[in-house]
Amino acid sequence: MKILHCADIHLDSPMETHMTREQAATRNIEILKSFQRMTEYAASEKIELVLIAGDFFDGERVTRRTVDGIFDAVTSTPKIDYLYLSGNHDNWTNAFVDHDIPTNFKCFTDKWNTFIYGDVAVSGIEMTKANAEILYEQLPEQKSRINIVMLHGQTSTSSGIDQVNLNLLKDKNIQYLALGHIHTYSCNQLDRDGIYCYPGCLEGRGFDECGKKGFVLLDTDVREIEPTFVPFSSRVLHHIEVDITSLLNNIEIYNAMKKETQDISKDHMVEFILTGSRDIASDLSIKYLYRLADTDFFFVKIKDNTKCIIDPKEYENDISLKGEFIRLVMASDSSEEDKIQIIRTGLEALSGEEITV
Ligand SMILES: [Mn+2]
Incomplete structure (x- = not known):
């Protein structure tokens, strides 16, 4: 199974980096278009699953047009399932008010949930103040051939809001920890057979986000999962x-x-x-x-x-x-x-x- 893992798209960002209003508006449309382009790419590459690991939106204020644009792209690619987890910037329950969520777009909540695709299982949870410390104890049993866990936060050796405690995720039979929060691509070893990966943001917004930006691709059918970074942003x-x-x-x-x-x-x-x-x-x-x-x-x-x-x-x-x-x-x-x-x-x-x- 081919999987695309992205995060930190930050749609509807105020982009206060001295850009003119006009430039910021143009950039916001471009970021939405990059997401749409990514869904077309996923369809043409026969990707079956897209993971959106948090900060899909930049804040509470999400325009109807943006959500219309996202859901149009999602319904236009019905063979792909989209799994979305809110990060520290976004909250899907707010963003999707008054919208019918397409059936192939699935949101994680503040309780663990697992979606199964053959021998691949994807578990995820939105981190909140209330669950940040205890979510590790409640991690569902990782019993599929390929177990993917989605979380949003900074890797750490302690637990807390916006922190992903790697020590408590080791030796849990996780093959791939799909993270979001850090805007630069990186991939490292979690334990003997598992890896964790940040795909980085899809488009850079400010000069603290220089260089190539995009997403990663995974193939769960090969012996060892290895993400491939795909530079995809419309501007660098x-x-x-x-x-x-x-x-x-x-x-x-x-x-x-x-x-x-x-x-x-x-x-x-x-x-x-x-x-x-x-x-x-x-x-x-x-x-x-x-x-x-x-x-x-x-x-x-x-x-x-x-x-x-x-x-x-x-x-x-x-x-x-x-x-x-x-x-x-x-x-x-x-x-x-x-x-x-x-x-x-x-x-x-x-x-x-x-x-x-
Ligand atoms: Mn974040």
Whole structure:
């Protein structure tokens, strides 16, 4: 039997990562479309079971359109069963109010439940404050050839809400522990024959979710279950560091940013991190660079992590207003950090630039 395991789709997310409302709305539709595309992929790959291991929705507020979109995809793939477990962000009883849940879409509750497919059994439970400590004692007997357990939380050696106590799941005849909560794919050994796996999120939403995102595939007919990660997201988020130490002006910096990202698709999202050191009087405008780079990708962010350096000697004999200003600040009893900040702002004001404090 072929199984697809996904988690952390976070539909209807506010996406407050400085995206415009428009971009956030576009991204939310894209995440829904990725889910729909995933169901089509599952059907074409003859997958019989899709596991959704929590945080399907980002929060309590779920739009009717989103649920309509999900259930349309589910009913369009009637040969697939969908097993869904709420995570710490979502609650299906809220989300599906006023909707008829399709028969091939099954929700776990706060009590253990097991669904059997031939020689494969999938047990799952929604973690709540009340059951987080005791759910391990109540784990149903794992008596099928292949036993899968679904939970949502951070792997741990202790029990508690949002924690999955691996010690209490060892030697229970679990072949595959299907987890959700961590947004990056990872797979490790649970005990001698069992493994646990986080598929990661389906689409990255912020720059803390860079890199390839998707789901995993399992085949229970092979001797040893081994998940295969399938990158599937419609956009990828990238962190790009650009050392600007030897660069003289904004155009040179922008060219370096372009060079570092020449292999990245225009549809992706890029956060530039400017590093290195620069002279306090050099012209660096994040706003100006942002205007230059903004249309190069779907979404662009620029972070200034450069270190400002001041060489007071350079201004010793400078008779300009700038020289006078720098000498004045350097002679004050402000902290070094404050001096840099004051000089930076002052120089922007003197040069007629927008002040970026
Ligand atoms: Mn979670």
